[in-house]
Amino acid sequence: MVLMVSMFTQKPLDFAAFPAVLLFTTLLRLSLNVASTRVVLMEGHQGGASAGKVIEAFGAFLVGGNFAVGLVVFLILVIINFMVITKGAGRIAEVGARFTLDAMPGKQMAIDADLNAGLIGEEDAKKRRAEVAQEADFFGSMDGASKFVRGDAIAGLVIMVVNIIGGLLIGMLQHDMSFGAAGQTYMLLAIGDGLVAQIPALVISTAAGVTVSRVSTDTDEDIGQQMLSQLFVNPQVLILAAIVMGLLGMVPGMPNLVFLLFTALLAGLAWFIMRQKEQLLVKEEIATAPVPLQETPEASWEDVQLVDTLGLEVGHRLIPLVDSRQKASCLGALRACVRSLPKKWVSCRRWCIFAIIWSCRLTPMCSP
Template sequence: MNRNLAKLAVPIGVVGIVLLLVVPVPAGVLDFLLIISIMLALVTLLTTMFVKRPLDFSVFPSLLLVATLFRLGLNVASTRLVLSDGYAGQVIEAFGHVAIGGSIIIGFVIFLILVVIQFVVVTKGAERVAEVGARFTLDAMPGKQMAIDADLNAGLITDAQARARRAEVSAEADFYGAMDGASKFVKGDAIAGIVIIIINLIGGIAIGMLQRGLEIGEALNTYALLTIGDGLVTQIPALLMAVSTGIIVTRSNAEDDLGSSASTQLTQSRNALMIAGSAAIGMAFIPGMPLIPFVLVGGALFLVAQRVKANKAAELKKLEEAEVEVATGAQPITTEGLIEQMRVHALEILLSSDLVDIVSDASDDLLARVRALRRKIAMDLGVVVPPVRTRDSVELPSSTYVIRIAGVEAGRGIAPQGKVLALGDALDNLPGQATVDPVFGLSGKWVPSEMRHSAEMMGATVIDRVSVVVTHLSSIISANAARLLTREDVRVLTEGVKQVNPSAVDELVPSLLSLAEIQRVLQGLLAEQIAINDLPRIYESLSLRAKVSNDPEGLIEAARLALGPALVSNYLEGNDLRVIMIDPLLEQSMLEGLRPSDQGTQILMNQNSLEAVLGSLRESVDKLEANGQSAVLVCAPALRPAIRRLVSAQSDGLPVLSYQEVTSANVNIETVGVVRVTESISS
């Protein structure tokens, strides 16, 4: 019932406002409506002070239009009563008596001052800020959308989070665009107030003298009182709404409301308070200046400065005590505690002391982003990433982070405080520290956060510090997924398969393969960035192969063949697959030179032939990259493991597929290169 009333309140109110323009309103009802107008403006002003983000009060532009229309309707209703009855209720009369204070001239001066404050100062400034804010917000939209897409592609956010962020960016642009137009309502309201007071005064005097037979002085006193009261009772809410407009368009996203942010930031400098207090006390001794007010204000500033000093000293003491406790190991030493400290964690992020703030940043928490990354990798690769331990290290240089796997450093980077990473080519005009992106190798700069919009305007992709760390972590996890897959992980995954496909597990484990052997197969797949989320199909293929041989290489190839269409789909462009072939004679020679070893099958050939094969392959890959294309190398199934090991160190990221894997998918095959050598191959 309450929701239905809330839905109908605004439509009914707008219809009532339209009726105010046509239907006469009794003085008592007008008093009630004027009080509502004043309180609505006051509540709106206080709400703008307590919201943390402008979008939290997104209804403000529409509310501003309705409130302006409401005041104009009240102006029409009050004008009708003033001119027809010479009385417009107690509220208008009371405002007139208070403002005039026995002098019509004083009343007019006060009213004109209010109009000047609203029209020239508040309204004009708010209109300009809204216009600039709308233009900057619209200009920054492409860069923000690119940053969202980059986070989504890196796995830092989910699809739902990306949609929410895009909706927020769109809503922000719509809000500032609406505020740009809504500010014109405030300006028009101020002009209408001036026109209406002139009409009321001239029309009232004319009616008083011509229709009611009043002397000009008596008519002036009567209608001037009502006119000024009417003007004040409508201009005060208009001024409050204008101030609300200025506050909402000048507010930036913050963690606290306006009052908390202002008090915190105004008292952050003890020196500023001390200097201001000294200036106040010094001005007290200027001849003619009031001594007591200046001394009281100066003393209050000194007290606040001392309070700020005491608070900072207490915070510093707590920080030092915490550091001493950690350094000296003041906590009770227990066996469990020592075991925990000795334990080597699978994944760790070490942060320098000045980077600890990104762990507790409410707007972009590192721990929350890492949790989202673990879910993303689990969905993409089918492996559950172990919890990531995050801790600080006083041994690291400033602004540095280190990513460890099993206690060994796997990656290192920087994320300077108060800066963002801008990636692009035209960054010479931006101040900052030049750097290279640790994941993609792109050149960029760490620029001050306040220069983010300027960097986006120059076409750069801007990434915050947390995104840099999490993207780096994602790259390292993907490259080392095989190392992170433990025996316990395999057991948990196997139990999960057994719940949905018990026959696949019962036939395989433990009668044909042990968990250790299955782990080795899954690690082999992950080493080539092959997702293992289709475990039932993998287990079924392993069951068939294990009945013939338990050779790890053969088991991996059997699992790959079962996933053939999925493997090929990763390298398709439309329905086309570009492939690099091996010359049939060369391939036959390689097959003849194939030999088993402890590390798997290897191809025996002399050094000159090996260099010729790799050189021919590198030439084909370079030609494709020059044209912005990519391809896969295909070969006989028996050769695939050996060739993959042969070329992995030479051609970074070049996939190697077998003929059977390629033909298992219904795709169009386009040969874009052939590996040939003229040297003879000897075993």
């Protein structure tokens, strides 16, 4: 669970309790080692099942009941945990703590500058200052907590040696066992006990390495999302990997089916990613394509909306000239006269209308 939490957190501060969790898990595992050592030394002469089913399973099933093979496997796990994972995680935590402490004044000055410029408020400034302080405390704690993991690996090796030596002495001196029988019994139990302790120690060391080696991104992705988005994003890389796997699969004596299967998987994944990119490019081209201009019809006087309404008051005798219900032709003639005006007279259109109406007033009423 600790390993899964460390993998799915998006920032190191999301698992700020990890140094304390590391301490407690180390102490609990060492307490189990002490209890299992007591059981092995007191009840080991009765057989493999006397020390518990877990130790018997690790000693008999995983190493096949051969203590020499079990010893080699145990030493390999100790070397991996002690020399590779723990040492690397401790170095990353040390460098991270040093760089974080060196960068604290600059970060504080940047926060003060943003606050003075009005880019952030007082509450945001307090929150950022608290995050800077927590980040420094976290990496400082991880620098010290990584020593727990390192000491745990050394303690596991020491406990196994003590179990072997103590088991041989107790078996030969107290239970009158021969050297071969005592070695076969107690060494198998001691190695099983050591393997039981080293596997969770390896998991916790991996969790520590994942936590301190995390690089935060702007998108706030966890470790799994970062690996998927950065490893399987380039189809050319997948195609080259598929070619290499295919060449290895054609070597005589190699497991050809397995290599060719992985070649097909990598090639299929590369093809799928290329199709996804092509579809994305097509969507972007469609989204950014210019909209074609539609042909607009030629504007006419009917399309023009008058801003101000022109009112005309006529006398009683002139009503038949402007009343549409009496089939008056004056309005049509008026529109025709306005349309036929020269362009330079358009600006004085209102005065022209008045002139036309005044001329119509002077015409005799009997004209058609």
